[in-house]
Amino acid sequence: MRSDRIKFIVFALVVLLLPLPLSGGYLTNVLIFVGINGVLALGLNLLLGYAGQISLGQAAFFGLGAYGSGVLTTQFGFNPWVAMVVVALCVAVFAFALGFPVLRLKGHYLAMATLGVGVIANIAFNETVDLTGGPSGLSGIPNLAIGTLTFDSDLKNYYLVWCFALGMILLSLNLVNSRFGRALRAIHDSEVAARVMGVNARLMKVQVFTLSAFMSAIMGSLYCHVMTFISPASFGFGFSVEVLTMVVIGGLGSVYGSILGALLLTLLPEMLRAFQDYDIIVYGLLLVTMTIYMPGGLVQGIPALFRLIMPAKKGSEVGNA
């Protein structure tokens, strides 16, 4: 318990001090997206890594958050903060209603159904031209502001996004180490045994699905205000796969692993610009290689590698939470 708290404080300090040596440069900008992607991966990890339920439609909830906020602020004159809350709540209600029929499905069927939701949402973003601007995108979205403080630079947006991210990481850590988190892991290990233990598996799956959609929607709202321009291409099937890859690479069932996966997969494309058009192939290869050789993801794989290279010391420690 105590070591968990110290781990989080160290992590938060690193996050808060990191931009200082970067002095608002290009890397700061990339790290904003690490924060956004990190929370998206974290939301999916709660669903997939803890409860064992897949979703290939996370980009839809992210897109609904972004378009919801974008449309409400540009077309209906909403205050961005109010829009963010309204949109996140609406997406949560939508996910809750969607979750009951969809989460009755398992495995491949669940993957197909959530994939379908993602595709339909993307078509909606493209086709409702009057509201969203269609394929050419929606521009002129205002920056977020608190009083006279407008979040208009990379450094300010970095702190804005990471404050949200740190909050969600802390809440997720609390959640997974509680009665609720235990029940989710129990469903993952043996749904029938969990139900016989009185766990309402169906409801809990829907709840965690809703939570992941809610988190994605909040990040979508932040994304649209940071970018001030959004287009449907950012919320396609490819992005859902990218988020899934982050979770698998970082570590299924690990809160920090989600962030690590997001860090790698956000930095990697920046480094491998040459692969741009083939990125989905690279993600596919990464997914396959990781699931075969490092099923626990990097958070378990890296310590295991160290133990392989330096088998001297005994008393190994397995990374958890």
Next chain:
Amino acid sequence: MLSLNGIGKRFGGLTALDGISFEVGKGAITGIIGPNGAGKTTLFNVATGIYPPSCGAVLFEGKDISKLPPEGRARLGLVRTFQNIELFGKMTVLENVMVGLHTQSGSGLFACSFRMPWQMKEERRIRERALELLEFVGIPELADVQAGTLSFGKGRLLEIARAMALEPKLLLMDEPAAGLNSGETAELGDLIKRIRDLGVTVALVEHDMELVMDICDHLVVLNLGTKLAQGTPREIQDNKAVITAYLGEE
């Protein structure tokens, strides 16, 4: 306590259970025996709501629970263990029992994420109770071990501790002695008697006749999906039809 009224279960063309009726009396240990394929496990699955019955009704304390899902029946105090041990393998032994305490606690998504004071208090209570239960079955030293690495015998004890966490009124045990050696089986017999002495009604499916005859107050014999006989262990041992079903005609 538990009444089964004309329970039938068909899987396609196969009739696994054919109109079985009997009652599990309160406070006693009831044994359900019968040759392989008699329908014993299917009967447990119907009683705990894992399969819906094709016909008939399940009554628990006089209430019809035929339509209730497994989690609803667990909340009423109808709890079971599994023949092949269904543990949460990736969780620790202590966490397994803490999941068993799910119905004895109530913190939801919000209370858990925000670590509300009452949730922290509840968490401490769950942890202490789980340790007590591990002591009850005699494996407190294994609390922090990953459940998937336990031996079959220890896993069985953990499964019983986890089931007892729900404070069951009726505990259904599916072949609790399967895979145990004779020493472990004897300990299991004592444990089941201790559970009965706590006021929990027990019903068990079992092949180990020595154990059955030793601990059961009442026996029900199934054969080919029908009830063949019921009575005290003495009566069953002398029952002609039972002997024929087990050993064949002379």
